[in-house]
Amino acid sequence: MRITATSVIALRALRRNKLRSILTALGIIIGVGAVIATVSIGNGAKNQVESQIASLGQNVITVFPGSTNTGGTRGGFGAASTLTIEDAEAIEREVLGVVAVSAEVRDRQQILANGLNWNTTVMGESPGYLSVRAWDLAQGNMFTDADMRSTAKVAIIGQTVATELYPDVDPVGQTIRIRNLPFKVLGVLKPKGFSFFGSDQDDVVIVPTTSAMRRVARRQYLSSILIQAQSPTMMSRIQQEVTDLLQQRRGDREADFTVRNQLELAEAATATSKTMTVLLGSIAGVSLIVGGIGIMNIMLVSVTERTREIGIRLAIGAHDRDVRIQFLIEAMILSMLGGIFGVLIGIGASQVVSSQTGMPVLISTASVTGAVAFSAFVGIVFGFYPAHKAAKLDPIDALRFE
Amino acid sequence: MKAVVQLENIHKTYSNGEVEVHAVRGINLTIESGEFVAIMGASGSGKSTLMNVLGCLDRPSKGRYLLDGVDTSDLDRNERADLRNQKLGFVFQGFNLLARTTALENVELPMLYNPKRIPSREKRKRALEALEIVGLAERADHLPNQLSGGQQQRVAIARALVNNPQILLADEPTGNLDSKTSVEVMGVFQKLNERGITIVMVTHELDIARYCKRNLIVRDGLLVRDELVQDRSYSDRELQRIREEEAAAKLTQSA
Numbered sequence: 103m104r105i106t107a108t109s110v111i112a113l114r115a116l117r118r119n120k121l122r123s124i125l126t127a128l129g130i131i132i133g134v135g136a137v138i139a140t141v142s143i144g145n146g147a148k149n150q151v152e153s154q155i156a157s158l159g160q161n162v163i164t165v166f167p168g169s170t171n172t173g174g175t176r177g178g179f180g181a182a183s184t185l186t187i188e189d190a191e192a193i194e195r196e197v198l199g200v201v202a203v204s205a206e207v208r209d210r211q212q213i214l215a216n217g218l219n220w221n222t223t224v225m226g227e228s229p230g231y232l233s234v235r236a237w238d239l240a241q242g243n244m245f246t247d248a249d250m251r252s253t254a255k256v257a258i259i260g261q262t263v264a265t266e267l268y269p270d271v272d273p274v275g276q277t278i279r280i281r282n283l284p285f286k287v288l289g290v291l292k293p294k295g296f297s298f299f300g301s302d303q304d305d306v307v308i309v310p311t312t313s314a315m316r317r318v319a320r321r322q323y324l325s326s327i328l329i330q331a332q333s334p335t336m337m338s339r340i341q342q343e344v345t346d347l348l349q350q351r352r353g354d355r356e357a358d359f360t361v362r363n364q365l366e367l368a369e370a371a372t373a374t375s376k377t378m379t380v381l382l383g384s385i386a387g388v389s390l391i392v393g394g395i396g397i398m399n400i401m402l403v404s405v406t407e408r409t410r411e412i413g414i415r416l417a418i419g420a421h422d423r424d425v426r427i428q429f430l431i432e433a434m435i436l437s438m439l440g441g442i443f444g445v446l447i448g449i450g451a452s453q454v455v456s457s458q459t460g461m462p463v464l465i466s467t468a469s470v471t472g473a474v475a476f477s478a479f480v481g482i483v484f485g486f487y488p489a490h491k492a493a494k495l496d497p498i499d500a501l502r503f504e
Numbered sequence: 505m506k507a508v509v510q511l512e513n514i515h516k517t518y519s520n521g522e523v524e525v526h527a528v529r530g531i532n533l534t535i536e537s538g539e540f541v542a543i544m545g546a547s548g549s550g551k552s553t554l555m556n557v558l559g560c561l562d563r564p565s566k567g568r569y570l571l572d573g574v575d576t577s578d579l580d581r582n583e584r585a586d587l588r589n590q591k592l593g594f595v596f597q598g599f600n601l602l603a604r605t606t607a608l609e610n611v612e613l614p615m616l617y618n619p620k621r622i623p624s625r626e627k628r629k630r631a632l633e634a635l636e637i638v639g640l641a642e643r644a645d646h647l648p649n650q651l652s653g654g655q656q657q658r659v660a661i662a663r664a665l666v667n668n669p670q671i672l673l674a675d676e677p678t679g680n681l682d683s684k685t686s687v688e689v690m691g692v693f694q695k696l697n698e699r700g701i702t703i704v705m706v707t708h709e710l711d712i713a714r715y716c717k718r719n720l721i722v723r724d725g726l727l728v729r730d731e732l733v734q735d736r737s738y739s740d741r742e743l744q745r746i747r748e749e750e751a752a753a754k755l756t757q758s759a
C-alpha cells in the first residue's frame with residue numbers, strides 16, 4: 103500500500119550516494135554481463151554446430167569400410183575397402199523403413215570446362231543422394247537410375263564449381279571433361295556452405311556411382327554407403343539390421359565395415375559446446391553471487407549509517423514492514439539496475455567478440471529475462487538480512503544511536 | 505474535562521545484564537484534555553523514561569497506561585506505531601529531522617505512515633498548514649542544515665502536529681536552544697495549547713516551566729510535586745521585553 107512512496111524513498115537514498123550505488127551495482131553488472139556474453143557465445147556455437155549437422159541430412163546412417171572393433175594391428179577404420187554397389191542395393195531392397203540409399207565414391211580430379219580448369223572432389227553417388235543430404239538443385243535435373251545402369255557420362259555440379267568454371271555462362275547443358283572424358287552437366291546444386299569439418303561442400307562434381315567407379319576413380323569398392331531412415335525412431339533398428347545384413351552377406355568373413363548413426367555424431371559435437379557453456383555460465387553465476395554479497399555488505403553499512411533515520415521513521419509510526427520494504431526495494435533496485443546494465447554490456451561484449459572473431463552469437467530472450475530476474479532475486483536474497491535487521495531495531499535505541 | 509492520559513502505578517526497570525535500574529517506581533498521573541504540563545527533575549530522575557512510556561515508544565514494566573481511554577499495555581509493536589502516528593506527536597531535544605530532506609518533506613513524513621492513504625496534494629497542503637502554524641511556511645524548501653536550531657525545532661513541532669494528535673510530547677525541546685529561541689519555541693507551544701492541544705514537556709529550566717500551566721516534579725522515579733503555575737509567563741510579553749533590552753544594549757553601546 104505504501105510501496106510507491108517507499109520506492110521513492112529508496113530511489114532517493116540511492117541517488118544520494120551515487121558513486122557508492124554504482125560501485126555496489128558493479129558486481130552485479132559484471133556478473134550479469136559475463137553470463138549474457140558467455141551464454142550468447144555458447145548458444146551461438148551450439149546453434150552453428152547443430153545447423154551444420156542438420157546440413158549433413160536428416161536421419162542419416164553411414165556405412166564406412168573397415169572395422170573399428172578389429173583388434174591388434176589389423177587395418178582399423180577405413181583400411182580395407184570392400185563395400186560394393188550390391189551391398190547398397192541389398193540394403194535398399196531388404197531393410198524396412200529406408201527412404202533412400204546412396205553408394206558413394208570419392209575422388210579428387212582436375213577438371214576442364216569452358217577453357218578453364220579446376221581441381222575438385224568428384225563424387226559418385228546414387229540418384230537418392232539429394233534426398234539423403236536434404237539438398238536441392240538450383241537448376242536442371244538429377245541423373246536417374248537409368249543413367250546409373252548405363253554408366254552415363256552425366257554430372258551435376260556444386261555452386262563453387264559452377265562459379266569457377268562458368269562465371270558468365272549457364273552451366274546446364276555444357277560439357278565438362280573429367281579424365282579427358284566429356285560429361286554433360288544436368289544440373290547445379292543449391293549452395294550448402296562449409297561443412298562441420300570446415301570443407302567447402304559446394305566445391306563438388308557429382309556423377310553416377312557406376313560412372314565414377316569405372317571411368318573416374320577406377321575403383322571396385324565404395325567409399326561409403328549413405329542410408330536415410332524414415333524417422334529418427336527407426337534409426338537404431340535400421341542401424342542394427344544393416345549391420346546384420348552386411349554381416350550375413352559376408353558369411354564367415356570378419357566384419358570389414360562400420361555402421362554409424364548421425365545422432366551419435368551430433369551428440370558428440372553438441373556435448374562439447376554444451377559443456378563449455380555450462381562451465382563458463384556457472385563461473386559467471388558465481389560472480390553474480392559475489393555481486394550479491396557486495397550488495398549485502400553495502401546494505402548492512404547503510405543500515406548502520408542510517409540507524410537514526412530508521413529510529414525517526416519508527417518513532418513517527420512506520421511499521422517494521424515499512425522499514426523492511428524500504429531497504430529491500432533499495433537492494434532490489436540496485437541489483438536490478440545492475441542486471442539491466444549488465445545485460446546491455448553483455449550484449450555489447452558478445453557483439454564485439456562476434457565481430458572480432460567471426461564467432462556466431464545468439465542472444466536469447468530467455469537468457470536476458472533470466473539474468474535480470476536472477477539479479478532481482480539476488481537483490482532480494484542478499485537484501486533480506488540487512489532489511490530485516492533494520493526493521494527489527496528498537497525505536498528508542500535507534501534514536502539514541504550516535 | 506476528559507482524561508487523555510491515565511497512568512496507574514507505572515514502573516520501569518532497565519536490566520543490563522546483572523545491574524537493574526529502577527528508573528520509574530510507581531507513578532500515578534492523570535492529564536486532561538487541554539492541559540499544558542511541564543515535568544521537571546534532576547538528571548537521571550526518570551523524566552525521559554516516563555516520556556518514552558507516555559509516547560508509546562517504550563512499554564512500562566508494570567502498571568497500566570490508558571491513552572484516550574484505550575489500554576496500551578496489550579498493544580503490539582505495530583499497533584503502538586499506529587498510536588504514535590495517529591494520537592501522539594513527539595518533539596525531541598535533538599530535533600531528529602531527516603537530513604538532506606526538505607522541511608516540507610520532513611513534515612509530510614508522518615502522513616506517509618498514516619494507515620489511511622492521503623493523496624500527495626493533500627499531504628502537501630496539510631504540511632504547509634503545519635509549517636504555517638509554527639511560522640515557517642516560507643522555509644518549506646530548506647534543508648535542515650540550512651535552518652537555525654530554533655527553526656529546526658519548529659519544523660519538528662510541525663511534523664508532530666501534522667496528523668492532528670491528541671497530545672504533543674516534548675522531551676527537553678529547548679535543551680539545545682539559547683534563551684531567546686527557547687522563548688520563541690515556548691510561544692509556539694502556548695499558541696498550540698490555546699488551540700486546545702494537550703502538551704506534556706520535560707524541561708530542566710524553571711523559567712521555561714513557568715510558560716506551562718501545570719508543573720510536575722519527579723525525583724528518583726517518583727512524582728513528588730504536582731502544582732498549578734501561579735505566575736505564568738507569556739512568550740509575547742517576554743519577547744517584547746527581550747527586544748527592548750536588546751535595543752537598550754545597542755543604544756548604550758552606540759552611545
Ligand SMILES: Nc1ncnc2c1ncn2[C@@H]1O[C@H](COP(=O)(O)OP(=O)(O)OP(=O)(O)O)[C@@H](O)[C@H]1O
Nearest residue numbers: 518519520525527546547548549550551552553554
Ligand atoms: N536504556 C537504558 N538502559 C539502562 N538504564 C537506563 C536506560 N535509559 C535510562 N536508564 C537509566 O534510568 C534512569 C533514568 O533515566 P532517564 O533518561 O529517564 O533520566 P532523565 O530524568 O531523563 O535524565 P536527564 O535529565 O539527564 O535527561 C537513569 O539512571 C538512567 O541511567
Ligand SMILES: [Mg+2]
Nearest residue numbers: 551552553675
Ligand atoms: Mg532525559
